[in-house]
Amino acid sequence: MKVPYIMTPGPTQVRENVRLARGIECTNPDLDLRFYDFYRDTCDKIGCLLNTKNRVRILNGEGIIALESACASLTEKGDRVLVIDNGIFGEGFADFVRLYGGEVVFFKGDRTRGIDIGKLEKFLNGDSDFKYATVVHCDTPSGVLNDISKICPLLKEKGILTVVDSVSAIGGEEVKVDDWNIDIVLGASQKCISAPPGLAIVSISEDAIKAMKSRETPVASFYCNLLIWENYYDNKWFPYTQPSSDIVGFSVALDNLLADKNVFERHSKIAEGVRYVIRESGLKLYLKDSFSSTVTVINTPDNVDNKKVIEYMYNTYNILIAGAFDYLDGKVFRIGHMGENARLDKVAYALFAFQRSLKYFGVELKCDLSKKFLERF
Incomplete structure (x- = not known):
């Protein structure tokens, strides 16, 4: 497997x-x-x-x-x-x-x-x-x-x-x-x-x-x-x-x-970094306020098949992010940065694979997600 x-x-x-x-x-x-x-x-x-x-x-x-x-x-x-x-x-x-x-x-x-x-x-x-x-x-x-x-x-x-x-x-x-x-x-x-x-x-x-x-x-x-x-x-x-x-x-x-005596600070900083680069890239966050430090939820760009992007990331870059369900089915991507996932290298690679996968389906972003994320630390 x-x-x-x-x-x-x-x-x-x-x-x-x-x-x-x-x-x-x-x-x-x-x-x-x-x-x-x-x-x-x-x-x-x-x-x-x-x-x-x-x-x-x-x-x-x-x-x-x-x-x-x-x-x-x-x-x-x-x-x-x-x-x-x-x-x-x-x-x-x-x-x-x-x-x-x-x-x-x-x-x-x-x-x-x-x-x-x-x-x-x-x-x-x-x-x-x-x-x-x-x-x-x-x-x-x-x-x-x-x-x-x-x-x-x-x-x-x-x-x-x-x-x-x-x-x-x-x-x-x-x-x-x-x-x-x-x-x-x-x-x-x-x-x-x-x-x-x-x-x-x-x-x-x-x-x-x-x-x-x-x-x-x-x-x-x-x-x-x-x-x-x-x-x-x-x-x-x-x-x-x-x-x-x-x-x-x-x-x-x-x-x-x-x-881990800095566990909450680690989660907070990584979450803020992810939200920052998503905004800078031209993508839209789902929430207006009250953001969690454990998961970032991103609106699916227009004319993009959410599930195909996730599948492409998995097959091409061996990384799994999530969509959602119920009224959010197909409408958002979810990147988890919680626990052992809240590490700079893992999040940076997830952002790299996410950007490459969006590009494959025709979505060009305004910045390099992974590079801009790491520059904050």
């Missing part, structure tokens, strides 16, 4: 020490009591990354399992849930809420901008009767970054639990769970943490645990019930067999990330 350079907004490249760690001979995670310590220690590393003392869990499944688990564990039939929507994944939370019987109320924002805090506050002054609210930190299809440092405290002031999808931001954007009053934050292994896909993470506040325990009806799921992790360490009993090799590799990926 031909393995390309992956410059997509997740999954990302995986460092060699993570790949090797996954090949280490593993124990029986159910019966070897030392594994419970290892699992807890790995959760503690996540807590450091998220700046939280809340309980943290690693779930066996891709990031979506974390989103569904939060909604399954909190939602009872008839609960009013505020879904803050300015992107595909923001809107998508509604599906999970409805699946477990909740009543969805949308607060809709401009999909080319971050959520307007003033408008949200005005909305909440008129209606704040919600059990919880969902918001996406970085909506991956568009790259829009929502200011959860302002959104979540505002919601908590109104007595609303906060659920944040930070799958595409954790590790590339700072997250301060405790300071920002985030009750549940959700992440995954394959984005900025740069481990293989297959694990999700969740931190859960005491307020969220209290809401789950005070339900009138049982959680309508086993696998997505966050309460099944209650006292796992004291009882030395996991709710299901843990994917030990995946967690060993994940732990090393977390070590890599925590050792």
Whole structure:
């Protein structure tokens, strides 16, 4: 199988020490009591990354399992849930809420901008009767970054639990769970943490645990019930067999990330550099403001077949970038610069291949993307 350079907004490249760690001979995670310590220690590393003392869990499944688990564990039939929507994944939370019987109320924002805090506050002054609210930190299809440092405290002031999808931001954007009053934050292994896909993470506040325990009806799921992790360490009993090799590799990926003291600055500078050269080239960015440091989204030039450009890049330069889906299908290119992808050499090569591929399909740019990008560093 031909393995390309992956410059997509997740999954990302995986460092060699993570790949090797996954090949280490593993124990029986159910019966070897030392594994419970290892699992807890790995959760503690996540807590450091998220700046939280809340309980943290690693779930066996891709990031979506974390989103569904939060909604399954909190939602009872008839609960009013505020879904803050300015992107595909923001809107998508509604599906999970409805699946477990909740009543969805949308607060809709401009999909080319971050959520307007003033408008949200005005909305909440008129209606704040919600059990919880969902918001996406970085909506991956568009790259829009929502200011959860302002959104979540505002919601908590109104007595609303906060659920944040930070799958595409954790590790590339700072997250301060405790300071920002985030009750549940959700992440995954394959984005900025740069481990293989297959694990999700969740931190859960005491307020969220209290809401789950005070339900009138049982959680309508086993696998997505966050309460099944209650006292796992004291009882030395996991709710299901843990994917030990995946967690060993994940732990090393977390070590890599925590050792990088300039990780947020690195992501920010590279993202600013990419946006700069895209503007200078004559191409158009999809967003008007609120840009993420982990993914840049570029409008497809007129009369260009988005999918053919991506295919040509893959076949000619062995590099994979992404298009999008839903209402953005065929309309944008997405270059991921998160985790192990947020490196000068990798981004420069991606820009080189992107420009050559556009030129093949008749698009001439106003500058040399790769050269101009590197001149900023």
